[in-house]
Amino acid sequence: xxxxxxxxxxxxxxxxxxxxxxxxxxxxxxxxxxxxxxxxxxxxxxxxxxxxxxxxxxxxxxxxxxxxxxxxxxxxxxxxxxxxxxxxxxxxxxxxxxxxxxxxxxxxxxxxxxxxxxxxxxxxxxxxxxxxxxxxxxxxxxxxxxxxxxxxxxxxxxxxxxxxxxxxxxxxxxxxxxxxxxxxxxxxxxxxxxxxxxxxxxxxxxxxxxxxxxxxxxxxxxxxxxxxxxxxxxxxxxxxxxxxxxxxxxxxxxxxxxxxxxxxxxxxxxxxxxxxxxxxxxxxxxxxxxxxx
Numbered sequence: 444x445x446x447x448x449x450x451x452x453x454x455x456x457x458x459x460x461x462x463x464x465x466x467x468x469x470x471x472x473x474x475x476x477x478x479x480x481x482x483x484x485x486x487x488x489x490x491x492x493x494x495x496x497x498x499x500x501x502x503x504x505x506x507x508x509x510x511x512x513x514x515x516x517x518x519x520x521x522x523x524x525x526x527x528x529x530x531x532x533x534x535x536x537x538x539x540x541x542x543x544x545x546x547x548x549x550x551x552x553x554x555x556x557x558x559x560x561x562x563x564x565x566x567x568x569x570x571x572x573x574x575x576x577x578x579x580x581x582x583x584x585x586x587x588x589x590x591x592x593x594x595x596x597x598x599x600x601x602x603x604x605x606x607x608x609x610x611x612x613x614x615x616x617x618x619x620x621x622x623x624x625x626x627x628x629x630x631x632x633x634x635x636x637x638x639x640x641x642x643x644x645x646x647x648x649x650x651x652x653x654x655x656x657x658x659x660x661x662x663x664x665x666x667x668x669x670x671x672x673x674x675x676x677x678x679x680x681x682x683x684x685x686x687x688x689x690x691x692x693x694x695x696x697x698x699x700x701x702x703x704x705x706x707x708x709x710x711x712x713x714x715x716x717x718x719x720x721x722x723x724x725x726x727x728x729x730x731x732x733x734x735x736x
Contacts, residue, residue: 444506446678449633451641453675454579454585457500458649459485460660468501474697478604488513493616503663504672518614523559525610526597529588530554532693534637535735539568549735559584562733569733570611570689575646575661579687581724582644589634589642589727598635604628605663612649638728641680642712645671645724646687676720680716687723688732696730 466473466489544561570576608627648667
C-alpha cells in the first residue's frame, strides 16, 4: 500500500499457515466455490486461483486490493537478476538443502537469480525454522532491495525501470490494471521520493498454540491486525518496536551519510510515527541480517 499523498508505504506479509475464513470464490466455469473455515490462507490459490486469494485478503483486512500479481519460482529468479542483485547480510553459515541455499559464514552476499530465490525460499535455514522466521528473513532482502534501488539511481532511470517492468510482465500473472509496463514504471517511481524510514515491511500478527482449527497452524491476532489496517486505511504512518524471529540489526551497518552542506534546503524532519505494539517487521532504513538457524 502506498499512501495517497505518497509520503509512506507498507508491505504486509501473510504467513502461509494463517488460518482465516475463505469466502465463496468465483469458479472459472461459472458459479462459486463454497466458503470455507479452518483452512490456511495458502489454499486459496489452488482453490480459486489469484481472484480467490484477493477476495480472502480483502475480507480479512477490510481493504480494497486494486492490483494483484502471481509470480512463480523462475519468475522470482529472473526478477532478482533484472534488478542486478541484492546484497543481504547473514549472521552465520546457512545450509538449507531443501531450498538449495549454502552460505559459508557470516557476512554480506550479493544474490541474484537462483541464489536469490533460494534465500527467499529458505525456511529451515533461517530464524527458528518456521514460516514466520522466513518472513522476517525475506524482509532483510526486501529492505535491502529498496535501499539498493534508491542508492544506485535505478528509480531515476526510466530505461532500467522499463527493463524490470518488461521482465515482470513476462514472468508474472497480473491483474488487468497492473499488466501495463507504464503503470508499473509509474508505481516504481513513487518510491524514489519516499524516505526509507517510511517504507515499512511487516508481518500480519499471529499467535501459535491456539488449538482447535489452529492446531499446527497460526491464528490471527485481530486486536493488533485491526490497528494495522486502520492505519493503512487512514493513510497514517506507523512503526514497529522489533524485527521478527528471522532477523536482527546488522552490527556492521554503515553509518548514515552526513548531510550535504551545499544543499539549498534541508529535507523536512520526519515526525515520529506511532509504534503498533505486538507488530513485527522493519523499515527499509533498518539495516538487518538474517539469523542463521
